[in-house]
Amino acid sequence: MDIQSLVAVTSIFIGGLTIAIGSIGPALGEGRALAEALRSIAQQPDESGTIVRTLFVGLAMIESTAIYCFVVSMIVIFANPFWNQVVEQATR
């Protein structure tokens, strides 16, 4: 296998792995947060406005870790910083 396809294979593999592993934690965390929020709304329906607003902000905070993983995998697949270098070496 030449170096170009090695980089391509590694990029795609790591890109998939990044988003797969990186979404486990936020998914568990968001599920927990949502369950707690639903329980709080069931206990205190009057406060649902505040709870939902805080829930949205908290979910966005939790979700941002998954978004970082997504951005990293997108960079690895579509904007790999080593790709041009490798192509240059291969065509030399």
Place this chain on the structure above:
Amino acid sequence: MDMTDISPDEVVVWKWGFVHLNATILWTWAVMAVMAVGSWWITRRLSSGPEISRWQNLLEVIVGYTRDQIRQISRQAAGPYLPFIGTLFLFIAVCNALAVVPGYVPPTASLSTTAALAICVFVAVPVYGVMDQGVGGFLKDYVEPSVVMLPFNLIGEFSRTLAMAVRLFGNVMSGTKIAAILLAIAPLFFPILMQALGLMTGLIQAYIFAVLATVYIASGQEAAGQAEPSDQEAASTGEPRSES
């Protein structure tokens, strides 16, 4: 936006010499023009009587609701924050909501735009803090509860700016990217559903960006953590009060 483009910065619409007009700049100015001309056209003939046009009603609802949210979140009078927070929210919301227009690329799908917006918040926090409690009082917040916390507070200041920028960029970019990928593999009906989901995500992200900006600015204020302004104060500034 093509499938291999990671941001609208790479889509060059028009080129003349070394001047490159990319999609980010083009659509940012388009959104700015739509918002500026739209609000000029609506506020051209305002009426204070009982008969108001439906567009004036729309703007009044938006402004009133924004004031209400800012007051509830920051637990302070909304007046000084309304121009900044409202501008952030409306700009991001319009940018993301126009994604249903064919050929449009949301400028917020570019890290340059979101970084600029996050830097605005980064600058606004000390500006509002110094305006409220003076230079000394604002700087004192960084060495609370002890001097040991100073580097951590500074790191937190920078990392939350980075997080705001990357969060908005990642959410909007993932929406457009997934739509592009689905158009390539299942072009019939499914991309519409994902576009609708992206529309919702975009509006929620606009709301979250504004809420976080409010929280960050309000945390640098002297009155942070005090009780919400009373109904009387709200009534005296003429703000509508609703229970949401």
